[in-house]
Amino acid sequence: MNVDLSPEQEQLRDAVRSLGRRYGHRYFVEKAKAGEHTTELWHEAGRLGYLGVNIPTEYGGGGGGITDLAIVCEELAAAGCPLLLLVVSPAIAATVIARHGTEDQRKRHLPGLADGSQKIVFAITEPEAGSNFHRLGTVARRDGDDWVLSGRKCYISGVDEAGHVLVVARAGDENATDGAGQRLKPALFIVPTDAPGLTWSKLDMEILSPENQFLLYLDEVRLPADALVGESLDAGLPALFSGLNPERITVAAMGAGTGRYAIERASEYTATRKVWGGRTIGTHQGVSHPLAHAAVQVELARLMIQKAAALYDAGRDLEAGISANMAKYASGEAAALAVDTAVQALGGAGMTTEYGVATLLGAVRAGRIAPVSREMILNFVAQHVLGQDKSY
Numbered sequence: 001m002n003v004d005l006s007p008e009q010e011q012l013r014d015a016v017r018s019l020g021r022r023y024g025h026r027y028f029v030e031k032a033k034a035g036e037h038t039t040e041l042w043h044e045a046g047r048l049g050y051l052g053v054n055i056p057t058e059y060g061g062g063g064g065g066i067t068d069l070a071i072v073c074e075e076l077a078a079a080g081c082p083l084l085l086l087v088v089s090p091a092i093a094a095t096v097i098a099r100h101g102t103e104d105q106r107k108r109h110l111p112g113l114a115d116g117s118q119k120i121v122f123a124i125t126e127p128e129a130g131s132n133f134h135r136l137g138t139v140a141r142r143d144g145d146d147w148v149l150s151g152r153k154c155y156i157s158g159v160d161e162a163g164h165v166l167v168v169a170r171a172g173d174e175n176a177t178d179g180a181g182q183r184l185k186p187a188l189f190i191v192p193t194d195a196p197g198l199t200w201s202k203l204d205m206e207i208l209s210p211e212n213q214f215l216l217y218l219d220e221v222r223l224p225a226d227a228l229v230g231e232s233l234d235a236g237l238p239a240l241f242s243g244l245n246p247e248r249i250t251v252a253a254m255g256a257g258t259g260r261y262a263i264e265r266a267s268e269y270t271a272t273r274k275v276w277g278g279r280t281i282g283t284h285q286g287v288s289h290p291l292a293h294a295a296v297q298v299e300l301a302r303l304m305i306q307k308a309a310a311l312y313d314a315g316r317d318l319e320a321g322i323s324a325n326m327a328k329y330a331s332g333e334a335a336a337l338a339v340d341t342a343v344q345a346l347g348g349a350g351m352t353t354e355y356g357v358a359t360l361l362g363a364v365r366a367g368r369i370a371p372v373s374r375e376m377i378l379n380f381v382a383q384h385v386l387g388q389d390k391s392y
Helices: 007-033 039-047 066-078 084-100 103-115 233-270 285-313 317-351 358-366 374-384
Strands: 120-123 139-143 146-157 164-178 181-192 198-203 213-223
Touching: 007 039, 007 066, 039 066, 039 103, 066 084, 066 233, 066 285, 084 103, 084 120, 084 146, 084 164, 084 181, 084 233, 120 146, 139 181, 146 164, 146 181, 146 198, 164 233, 181 213, 181 233, 233 285, 233 317, 233 358, 285 317, 317 358, 317 374
Parallel strands: 120 164, 139 164
Antiparallel strands: 139 146, 146 213, 164 181, 198 213
């Protein structure tokens, strides 16, 4: 396995790192505390082509893969600016539309996703259906040529910033019925956020982030036929799964970048802070070893992220699914460890806003839960790697 990036990818990493550091964590925190969005950073990243690196060139993108987008996610996070909507809009929505959308949908949405002028967020989770999408209560029914959607969604990121939301619903298959009546299969719909009947309310979260979470309500939302992703309902399940591996890989990359950021901040502090005589506190193994351990875990996670992205870009979806889940697990654990260790190494300074590590505690803790919990990943690995019976 070649662990070296291509020259173009190295250039991308350097360029994104430079952009992220020009804004930095202070910018990220100030936006979050003011209830504002990182609009300036997003638009500049779009103008420079970083948001569309994985989108085909014929639609205004860079023609790269998830490896390239993971680099963008990681480097912005390593600069203290972990942007969740990178996962939602370019990784999930753009991938789904590029792979399974109609040609009209690709032409309509991908150029705007590539240059950052358009955001499409993703709505799958429901109050009664978290990891189990088979229990989705949001239903789409035919009414003439239209579709009508009704249901509820929760923990939907960035609805207030987006022009559209990619909604996962269950739709009727008119050609098949089961013992309970009409069979329903997953389908994806591109829904304008100003559609009549679509409303939302903000969830108060104990996470410092400029990107907000929402409850979403769909009350008889009427959509034209071409809102359905793909040419038919048969596109629904493949389209849904095509977005999940990029989601896990880019979330993992963001976590790895956050871990790098925390370790760098702590290392700078411990290499200069002197308490006992003329020696820095980093010379004491009780300080340096935990940071070194965290650095090892972050680097191991980065290797699994690189493997998962390479497999995905090579079209090896089954293998990519296993690696993407492992990468997400490893990164979630490593990021949480890195931030907690950094706070401990800085002592009281670690809890201040000025030193910029405690501001990430909520986000990295959430990374062990979302978009799929560590426990569900362990279930997946036990079944698909260890050959154990399915436990859920």
